[in-house]
Amino acid sequence: MTMTGVESVPRERAIALDRMAVDPPIDTVVGLLAIQAARFPDREFLRFAEGSWTFGEIDDWTSRLAQRLVSEDGIGAGDRVAIMLPNVVQWPIAWLSILKAGGVAVPVNSSYQRADLEFVLRDSGARVMFTDDGHSPLVDEVRAANGDLADVRIVEAASRGELAQYPADRPDVAIAPDTLANLQYTSGTTGFPKACMLTHDYWVRLGWICAGAAGLGSGDVVLTSQPFSYMDPQWNTSLCLTVGAPLVVLPRFSASGFMADVRRHRATFCYVLGSMPTLLFKQPPSPEDRDNDLRLVLCSAIPVTLHAQLEQRWGTPWREIFGMTESGADLVSLPESTVDVGSGRLGQPVPTKQVRVVDPEGREVAAGESGELITSGRPMMLGYWNRPEDTAEVLRDGWLHTGDVAVREPDGYRLVGRIKDMVRRGGENIASAEVERVLERDDTVVATAVVGVPDELFGEEVKAFVQLAPGVEESRATAEQIVDGARTELARFKIPRYVEFVADFPRTPSERVSKPALQARSAEHPGITYDLQPPRTAGNGN
Structure with missing residues (x-):
């Protein structure tokens, strides 16, 4: 039992845990399809709104x-x-x-x-x-x-x-395994998008590892709702080709209809990310919430404070998986890892990867200290298409530099922010992700994005863009209530001074908020921004 009383349901693994580190027996995507078509020509493979195909x-x-x-x-x-x-x-x-x-x-x-x-x-x-x-x-x-x-x-x-x-x-x-399969464009949060060169081996190995980590087999039903141009439905396809299970593809993600679709299709596994967990949890509770066949939900960035409640509400384990388009999968929390629930940890490196936390000079930092998360092994992109300088910047001596700031702990790794996603206020470094997590605990908040804005006194001040739940008034009183709720959990210098309400967020293909696009939109079409603090002097430490 987990700490929430949710059982980790025993399952028949198509790929034993000790086999995750070995090379997949079929080494190309087209080879996977050929073998499944030969073995099970009449078994369902793809299910869309318009029909189903074997x-x-x-x-x-x-x-x-x-x-x-x-x-x-x-x-x-x-x-x-x-x-x-x-x-x-x-x-x-x-x-x-x-x-x-x-x-x-x-x-x-x-x-x-x-x-x-x-x-x-x-x-x-x-x-x-x-x-x-x-x-x-x-x-x-x-x-x-x-x-x-x-x-x-x-x-x-x-x-x-x-x-x-x-x-x-x-x-x-x-x-062959090293044959190029995709030019998969990344988000372009720091400039024009870059195309990751992904091989057949990348997709096959990613499907193999995820199937093994999740304990999936041919009796499972996988469901996805992200656009197919994102990498997630594609690795879900590779996963289903690996284990011989059907993939259900929804037209789009709908927070209000997602769990009904999970029940209707009798899905046993799905992957969600970004704002999806929060949007799902903020739907009105229903007596049917636990009436589903889900055996596992994998997620990137499960809201820490909601983790146990997500499991309790839908009666199934939720586990973290960490990776990038560049690297596929790097860290995962296995279904059996009940101690990870609510910890914020990302689990352990997948068997084909090595992970380190390093300082700016590339030296490994001590456990408990923050540094950049770097990863090596397979799957891994070949590099960025036509961008050798960008490739050399992130792939150094066989290690991919993720740009994520992490801490190594006895039981796994925990993210604390992005190297380029910090607010520097009066000499203090503030991780935007930390402030965002606290603000999103408010029931009236769907999602937030915290950025630094220029300030003559402190260099930068903290500004929060906030998307409210339907029906909540966009007012100064609402902004004050949200910020006041964070005062007991954040140091005073981390509390947002400015709040701007937005209807939605521009997002990257990996479902992260595109903060450059958000700030550009705000500059071009500014909304009402509430200044919640009077100007302060630099000498008072606030």
Whole structure:
């Protein structure tokens, strides 16, 4: 039993814990699909709002589409093909078809506008693009306005029946573990997005490790609601290909409907991140909350103060997993690790990774001291596409420098902030994440983002952007109530002086708040900002 009374349900692991460190027996994504289609052609693989498809059907569909890409679109080894689609079955169909053709998939966020799309197409060099009627006008506009992009070819996401004339065997293309599979664009929180070069080994190994850590098998049902252009539904696909389980893909995340979908689809596993746990918890409690088949929820950045309550409410273990697009998975808390509940710890390194906490000179710091979290091992990106200097900055002597500040403790690792996400007020360093966690404990708050704003006296002052729960008044009284609630938990110099209410946050593909975009939006369209402290003198220590 956990501290909340939630049982860690015994499960049949498809991959034993002691096998997580060994190389997966099938070493390419297309190989995984081929083996599952041969073993279980009639077993369900993908379930979308528009229907359900088996491993055999998906294998046939993607082989025919890959043949079309080779014969009609001239796609060969290493050619980049963009995908700009919402969460429809044609997204993974396009992805798997591109990989079978030996190409490199370039996921494009389906909410991108003209400048975003121009950048990704130009940077990646994609000359073929999967899209649909809803996005074709934007692609046409981009092609017409940019001579160097005029020859980008649109491929409509064809149905299986429209490909009957193409062979059902996948193209005769050599695909190896180190074959490039994706140019996966990162968030671009510190400039233009960078494309992580991800191989077949990256996706296969990530699915293998996550399946083993979560204890999943063919009897599980995996559910995702993030956009497929994010990496999470893609590693969920690899996971399901690894264990032979179905993947349920929702059109989008809806806090009010998510748990109903979990019940309806009898999902046993899901991964959530960002503001999703808080948004779910702030939904009105229901007698049906525990009426679900969930056996485990993996999450990045579980709200510490809500962790035990999340488990208690839905009757299932929640466990942390830490990683980046660059590195896949680095740390994980296993289902059996009940002592991690509510601790804020990220668990232990996955068996294929080494993790260290270092000072700015790269020296390992003592346990209990903060430093940058760095990681080495596999899975790992090859580097950033066409950005050798950026690659050299983060990949040094085989170690990826994450930019996250962490503390090594006897039972695991705990994040305390981001190197570049600090407020420096009057000589004090304030981790934005610490202030955000405290503010978000207020029942009226959905999410927050804390930044530093220029101040003549202190250099920077603390400002909190706050998204309120529906129906809560955006007033000075509300701002004062939220900030007053933090005074018993934070040092006085960490208390936000300014509060600006926002309807939502611009987010990165990894569901982190994009603070540069947030501050740019606030500068261009400023909301009402409440100054909750009178000016103070530098000498009083406040």
